[in-house]
Amino acid sequence: MSAGQGRSSVALRGSLRLRLLLGTLVWIAASIAVAGWALGVLFSQHVAMQFHAELNTHLDQLAAHLVVDQSGQPALSVAQSEPRFSRPYSGIYWQIDGLERPQGTALGLLRSRSLWDDVLKVPVDAPLNGEVHQHRIAGPGGARLGAVERAVMPEVAAGQAGNAFRLVVAADERQMLEPVKKFSGMLWLALGLLGLGLGAVAVIQVLVGLAPLRRLFGALAAVRSGDTQKLEGHFPGEVQPLVEEFNSVLAQNAEVVERARTQAGNLAHALKTPLSVIANAANGKDSELARMVSGQVEVARKQIDYHLSRSRAAASVRVPGARTVVLPVLDGLVRVMRRIHVERNLEIVVQPVSQPAVFRGEEQDLQEMLGNLLDNACKWAAQRIEVTLAVVSDELRITLDDDGRGIAEGERERVLSRGERADEQVPGSGLGLAIVEDLARLYGGRVELADSPLGGLRVVLALPSA
Structure with a gap:
């Protein structure tokens, strides 16, 4: 791990704000990504179902209008209601073939005007009578078409041989793909704006949620600087027990220091009184012992003053505020x-x-x-x-x-x-x-x-x- 990664890891572990923000933002991003993917898939499936449902509807109409004349040739009793079938290369087409004719050896028996001079080349897979098959084929201009086909055998007059026909309806897949593409663009734009809004809300929530900790830090700084003797202010219920415990520790510490000072003073009086008696007893006597006693008493007094002052200061230094x-x-x-x-x-x-x-x-x-x-x-x-x-x-x-x-x-x-x-x-x-x-x-x-x-x-x- 590099030095930069190490510092980032330490900063992440040491900052509650960063951990909360990172966790929230990662969760928001993951949720939006999964939601966008799921909505995109659902919409794509919905459009595909509508696309094929429309083709099946036209195929049903084509089968319903199919008739056979006296010569056995297919015809439509009623023209298709979809106007795009009459406009050349409109993107939607129909075609009727005879199943006994090899595919690709002759033109279709009937076809929509939208095909103009082209023919729908659908793979021959011999569908059963009434069975619907789906294909993806090449259309006019190299466009990819989604196609459905059905084999039908219309009723004919008595004594005539019935022929099977293959009905094909196809449409350009761009009619399905373009709405999906537009929807995906709008979807990700909306989800992106939603993510930014949620991210901003998360930042505000973390800042507002951690505001009591900042106030607690300020209260601690006031205690340390001596502006106050205890933590003051209103804090949430989750933080207030900590504040009360800390104030209790401060009060106990101050009590311990005061007790130490009292004991130091008592010790000073307890020692100085006997020393004064000894010093008074030695005063006025001109002997080697008296001079030695007076000198040692003075040394003892100096040491008592020095160590009592130092111990008292050492205790008071640890008192915050x-x-x-x-x-x-x-x-x-x-x-x-x-x-x-x-x-x-x-x-x-x-x-x-x-x-x-x-x-x-x-x-x-x-x-x-x-x-x-x-x-x-x-x-x-x-x-x-x-x-x-x-x-x-x-x-x-x-x-x-x-x-x-x-x-x-x-x-x-x-x-x-x-x-x-x-x-x-x-x-x-x-x-x-x-x-x-x-x-x-x-x-x-x-x-x-x-x-x-x-x-x-x-x-x-x-x-x-x-």
Whole structure:
């Protein structure tokens, strides 16, 4: 099988619309072909029966009008009523022969004027008295004729010898074939128009019948893009159970995620409380054990924060329909950062947005990522931080620029690693950028570091856009 045939086979198996249309159109074409053939055969048989019935009628009239004179010669008591017998080469003929005369050795005893100088040459098969035989013979001008013949022995006067005569009536077969040909042309034209109409109806029926599936696809796309939390709309009874089951699965999934978040929070509180007690017990003591305990408590806190944030994000990524408008979240975080770093008198500017920026994900995860990025920028900036939002295709890009010292190109990959810090003298856990990097990857996004036009570091957070 060629590559083109393989692709066609895959497309046929993968498309319900194509399979329905192809099956319907093939059935329509086959039905029309069989109907056309059957109607053509029936009409042809009907015309043939009429053709031979007309010949038999003329043959009966010829036999009824046949008489024999005193000399034994045949004659017609009444002329045939069909006017075409009197018109030369009209296409219908009659002839009376004597059976005792060899065929072809002499002209017929009697013949219609339509034969003019020709003779009907009918094969001699010695029909019995009154028996009708059918033949196909050559006629005037080489035309094919359908002929019927009958042998009769008319009554004669007493004492006279009776002779047997053969009566022949023939007609041009074109009188039978031409109506069939015209009928076949009109029949196939009508059936062709009927097929086109049925094909158009089939296409409309398939499109209308599959319209609920297109609406279902649109509803699924709305859930995926975050416009809604469940499938909405009116669907036929055959599709509605599927919609209800899908909505039930979405509700159960959201419940599972919410339960996981609750458990994660409970775990955080359950672990942080003992850690706080241990840390408080070690504080204020200047011993090697106390310093070791304090250091390990801090490491445990970092790991708890990191893994809880990552597990919560991993669960929320699988929730369809989540969407968050970025600007309100960003404005709230900017206000918080201004209060936290009020002593530094930083200028945090959010550039105007040309179009709505919507993140396809959970608000808590967006706050986690933007909060870490803004906090890092505030720690390193000298005076100014600029935040820019942009939507490129289906990607949301959040860019943060600061006028701090920046990070050397060779160090940028390292600072994205978990627990790595650019400067040990600046407070922090070293997990901020790592958490942002992991969360972004879970959503199918990324974090990029570059030189900022302000002189410091540029951080680009790329996320899926709703």
